[in-house]
Amino acid sequence: MAGKNTRIVAVANEKGGVGKTSMVINLGAALSRKGQDVLIVDMDPQHNATSGLGVEIDDDAISIYDLISEPGVHNPLDAVCRTEWKGLSVIPSHSDLSGAEIELVDEEGCENRLKDVLADLIGEYDVILIDTPPSLSLLTINVFACAGEVLVPCQTQPYAYRALEELFDTIDAIKEEINPGIVIAGVVPTFFDQRTRISTDILERLQSDERYSRYVIDTPIRINTAIAASADVGKPVVFYRKSCNGALDYQALADAFIGQRVKAQLVLN
Ligand SMILES: Nc1ncnc2c1ncn2[C@@H]1O[C@H](COP(=O)(O)OP(=O)(O)OP(=O)(O)O)[C@@H](O)[C@H]1O
Numbered sequence: 001m002a003g004k005n006t007r008i009v010a011v012a013n014e015k016g017g018v019g020k021t022s023m024v025i026n027l028g029a030a031l032s033r034k035g036q037d038v039l040i041v042d043m044d045p046q047h048n049a050t051s052g053l054g055v056e057i058d059d060d061a062i063s064i065y066d067l068i069s070e071p072g073v074h075n076p077l078d079a080v081c082r083t084e085w086k087g088l089s090v091i092p093s094h095s096d097l098s099g100a101e102i103e104l105v106d107e108e109g110c111e112n113r114l115k116d117v118l119a120d121l122i123g124e125y126d127v128i129l130i131d132t133p134p135s136l137s138l139l140t141i142n143v144f145a146c147a148g149e150v151l152v153p154c155q156t157q158p159y160a161y162r163a164l165e166e167l168f169d170t171i172d173a174i175k176e177e178i179n180p181g182i183v184i185a186g187v188v189p190t191f192f193d194q195r196t197r198i199s200t201d202i203l204e205r206l207q208s209d210e211r212y213s214r215y216v217i218d219t220p221i222r223i224n225t226a227i228a229a230s231a232d233v234g235k236p237v238v239f240y241r242k243s244c245n246g247a248l249d250y251q252a253l254a255d256a257f258i259g260q261r262v263k264a265q266l267v268l269n
Pocket residue numbers: 015016017018019020021022023044046048132133134190191192221222223224225226227228229231246
């Protein structure tokens with residue numbers, strides 16, 4: 001199976017509740033439905049991506065916390081949990097991960113722990129999608145240090161729109177200091193509600209703002225209660241209710257995401 005050209009994608013936004021975890025779960029699931037081999041890495045101590053994929057972890061399971069806090073002790077492949085859906089696996093998180101910040105901060109190369117872990121998995125998957133916590137913590141820096149691309153969910157609400165500037169500054173700083181090759185794969189408008197003026201207004205502002213417009217993916221994720229309901233029962237929405245708006249939007253995002261790679265390869269060739 002090895003030998004795939006793995007895309008490592010961080011789903012990040014320091015702002016909370018903008019749809020990061022939902023994007024990791026549902027884009028991952030939509031990509032797996034299209035035949036891609038997807039690994040989700042849950043780097044958030046809240047472990048919502050793990051539970052949203054219906055994965056229950058017992059106490060002796062190896063979590064991402066074990067992999068980054070004890071380098072070399074575990075084989076990262078032993079931490080991979082298969083979900084019930086073909087081509088969709090997860091390295092689970094654990095609430096202990098919240099302590100990793102304090103434990104690792106004085107250790108040399110602490111920002112590259114995740115990069116070292118994923119080095120063993122490159123070539124095994126088409127896509128590694130990484131969920132991040134809503135803060136610029138050492139955990140998020142570890143994710144930015146190893147990602148080739150960043151996908152940015154942005155809620156179509158004023159505070160989220162305003163917070164984008166800070167996130168773009170953060171990514172610029174990461175590019176300068178830690179990971180020069182990182183690129184923004186897209187800004188994805190989320191919680192879009194065309195019935196409300198503020199949501200359509202923010203979408204238009206995102207699409208016309210010269211700082212962001214070239215990154216904005218033109219398939220927003222609409223507000224859809226099935227997305228929250230599917231997370232509650234530990235199922236990606238594309239498997240929970242295949243024809244609801246949430247499922248359709250994530251399938252469209254998966255098409256755009258795969259299309260980007262095709263475009264990039266055409267340019268390279
Ligand atoms: N398009 C949507 N429509 C309706 N509800 C949604 C949508 N996307 C996400 N949700 C719900 O909104 C809540 C917040 O989403 P999510 O957990 O994905 O955000 P997050 O950015 O990961 O949050 P955090 O910053 O806390 O990690 C969740 O209950 C989720 O199920």
